[in-house]
Amino acid sequence: xxxxxxxxxxxxxxxxxxxxxxxxxxxxxxxxxxxxxxxxxxxxxxxxxxxxxxxxxxxxxxxxxxxxxxxxxxxxxxxxxxxxxxxxxxxxxxxxxxxxxxxxxxxxxxxxxxxxxxxxxxxxxxxxxxxxxxxxxxxxxxxxxxxxxxxxxxxxxxxxxxxxxxxxxxxxxxxxxxxxxxxxxxxxxxxxxxxxxxxxxxxxxxxxxxxxxxxxxxxxxxxxxxxxxxxxxxxxxxxxxxxxxxxxxxxxxxxxxxxxxxxxxxxxxxxxxxxxxxxxxxxxxxxxxxxxxxxxxxxxxxxxxxxxxxxxxxxxxxxxxxxxxxxxxxxxxxxxxxxxxxxxxxxxxxxxxxxxxxxxxxxxxxxxxxxxxxxxxxxxxxxxxxxxxxxxxxxxxxxxxxxxxxxxxxxx
Ligand SMILES: Cc1cc2nc3c(=O)[nH]c(=O)nc-3n(C[C@H](O)[C@H](O)[C@H](O)COP(=O)(O)OP(=O)(O)OC[C@H]3O[C@@H](n4cnc5c(N)ncnc54)[C@H](O)[C@@H]3O)c2cc1C
Numbered sequence: 316x317x318x319x320x321x322x323x324x325x326x327x328x329x330x331x332x333x334x335x336x337x338x339x340x341x342x343x344x345x346x347x348x349x350x351x352x353x354x355x356x357x358x359x360x361x362x363x364x365x366x367x368x369x370x371x372x373x374x375x376x377x378x379x380x381x382x383x384x385x386x387x388x389x390x391x392x393x394x395x396x397x398x399x400x401x402x403x404x405x406x407x408x409x410x411x412x413x414x415x416x417x418x419x420x421x422x423x424x425x426x427x428x429x430x431x432x433x434x435x436x437x438x439x440x441x442x443x444x445x446x447x448x449x450x451x452x453x454x455x456x457x458x459x460x461x462x463x464x465x466x467x468x469x470x471x472x473x474x475x476x477x478x479x480x481x482x483x484x485x486x487x488x489x490x491x492x493x494x495x496x497x498x499x500x501x502x503x504x505x506x507x508x509x510x511x512x513x514x515x516x517x518x519x520x521x522x523x524x525x526x527x528x529x530x531x532x533x534x535x536x537x538x539x540x541x542x543x544x545x546x547x548x549x550x551x552x553x554x555x556x557x558x559x560x561x562x563x564x565x566x567x568x569x570x571x572x573x574x575x576x577x578x579x580x581x582x583x584x585x586x587x588x589x590x591x592x593x594x595x596x597x598x599x600x601x602x603x604x605x606x607x608x609x610x611x612x613x614x615x616x617x618x619x620x621x622x623x624x625x626x627x628x629x630x631x632x633x634x635x636x637x638x639x640x641x642x643x644x645x646x647x648x649x650x651x652x653x654x655x656x657x658x659x660x661x662x663x664x665x666x667x668x669x670x671x672x673x674x675x676x677x678x679x680x681x682x683x684x685x686x687x688x689x690x691x692x693x694x695x696x697x698x699x700x701x702x703x704x705x706x707x708x709x710x711x712x713x714x715x716x717x718x719x720x721x722x723x724x725x726x727x
Contacts, residue, residue: 320346322609323437323446325429325579328355329598330589331452332413333605339420341609346446347422348429348439354410356454356590357598360474363409367402369501369624376504376626384661393505395482402477431581450608451581452601455574455590460489463550463570470550470568473498483507483566487555489547490571491518493623496530498569500625503539510540510565512557517543519623523635523680525648525668530629533664533682595619618697620690627651627665628686632693634670634678645671647726649719651683656714660684667723669693674702685716692720703727 322338324331327349335347352359375393378386417424429439431451437444457472459465467475473494486502488495491513503509511518511534517527518534518541534541542559547568549556555563576593588608589601600619607614623629636646652663665682667689679693696706703724711721 318346318442318444320344320423320444320446322346322448322450323429323444324348324450324452325431325437326355326452326454326589326591327353327417327424328452328454328589328601329357330454330591330601330605331355331450332417333602334450334452334588334609335417335422336420337606337609339417339422341611345422346425346437346444347417348425348427348437350426350428352410353414353417353424353426354406357601358409358413359406360477362598364402364406364477365473365497365501366624367405368398369497371398371401372501372504373626381661393482395479395505399477399479430579431585434584449585451579451585451587451591452589452605453577453579453591455576455593455596457570458573458575460547460570460572463547465570468567469553470570472570476569485563485565486510486567486569487512487563487565488569488571490573491515491530491541491543492521492571492573493519493621495569495571496623496629497625498571499534499539500537503537504625508540510542510563512542512545512547514546515543519629522621522629522631523668523678524637525666526629526631526680526682529666529682533627597621618694620694622687622690624687627662627682627684629682630686630690631680632678632690633676633697635680636668636670636678639670639677643672644677645727647723649723649726651716651719653722654714654716654719656716656718657684659714667719669723669727671703671727674704675700676703683716683719689716689720692717 321343322345324335324347327347335345339345378388379391425439427439429437431449432438435446437446463470465472482505485508488499488511491511495511499509499511518530519527546558548558574596576591578591588604590596603617618632620630620632647669649667651657651665657663662684668680670678676693676697681689706724711717
């Protein structure tokens with residue numbers, strides 16, 4: 316009976332560790348299996364390390380460009396080795412904290428590869444665990460180009476970037492989705508020559524078309540070479556030929572064309588959550604699914620915000636305008652340059668766009684400093700069906716970017 320648990324969870328990423336923490340908090344016995352690092356992709360090879368490196372890159376770029384606001388800084392350097400060391404420390408600190416929290420809650424951690432071998436049965440390293448409920452939260456892995464697999468030297472995925480020993484000079488990124496855009500910004504901020512190729516006719520094709528257009532403009536201003544409707548024709552001897560005939564010699568190719576779910580062989584009844592179930596591949600959605608599964612709170616029709624980091628941030632939630640029937644909605648677009656705070660901060664790029672139907676917000680799209688925070692004002696309103704008339708009664712502080720949310724509502 317020693318190996319009997321209420322919950323057996325495979326994968327200790329956001330989906331798995333959130334399930335484990337809530338279930339254990341509810342007094343259930345929990346065993347959590349992880350074959351690599353506790354915290355999963357998000358903490359070790361995704362959200363956290365990317366945003367840590369991005370913070371350094373952002374600061375470097377910002378400080379280099381503050382002359383016009385009276386801050387003169389000479390001899391600014393981007394110490395790549397130190398940045399990576401700092402990133403490792405951040406990841407380690409958070410991982411150690413997570414392990415401690417799991418242990419304090421009484422979660423049994425087994426750092427081994429695990430498999431569901433029969434109904435209510437998990438095997439790991441020759442041991443058998445009987446689990447009343449089995450949750451599979453095995454995540455995802457980078458998708459490779461069809462004809463050119465990762466060689467981890469010239470053809471890289473995002474995992475490989477976290478082990479780079481030196482900052483590249485010239486980078487080719489395949490894919491202008493969230494991952495491609497964030498890395499393009501990081502590399503460009505740190506003085507690299509960056510080309511991004513995208514097979515679709517616009518960058519960030521899952522987003523609102525106005526957002527994509529603005530990204531194209533931002534990339535142009537920042538001299539990021541974006542080639543849409545373009546693919547890779549050939550990679551040979553570290554030389555890349557594109558479908559438009561261009562030949563490039565980058566230091567490496569970063570393939571950022573999405574991820575594949577990891578679905579282990581499943582025997583018996585299990586629940587699959589997070590990236591493994593192949594829906595929205597976001598840490599916040601993985602954690603939401605975990606909460607919905609074990610917290611007992613009723614969740615209906617969740618609105619999931621998406622954020623792309625860098626300067627300015629990009630965030631959206633709900634419907635895209637191009638997907639709505641013509642004439643079925645109201646729309647406002649508030650330019651960020653109308654905000655006092657944006658001028659104080661020298662960050663006037665972007666807009667706040669709101670789509671409504673019968674006084675209820677059905678979509679919001681933001682390009683702005685602090686977009687990652689602002690989007691939650693729309694998320695709260697949408698999730699709780701707060702009408703635009705009710706939002707108009709709220710008093711917003713000044714000067715803030717939140718005033719832009721208010722103004723965008725007032726324009727409706
Ligand atoms: C570069 C990058 C940046 C990102 N940035 C963001 C962001 O800013 N915001 C955001 O919301 N999302 C971001 N994501 C996506 C986010 O990381 C994932 O959506 C999230 O990690 C999914 O959580 P998960 O628990 O489903 O899976 P994962 O985090 O992938 O965890 C699954 C775990 O299961 C383990 N595992 C797999 N098979 C087994 C097995 N048989 N036995 C034991 N263990 C196993 C794996 O080792 C892994 O640790 C980013 C991803 C990448 C790659």
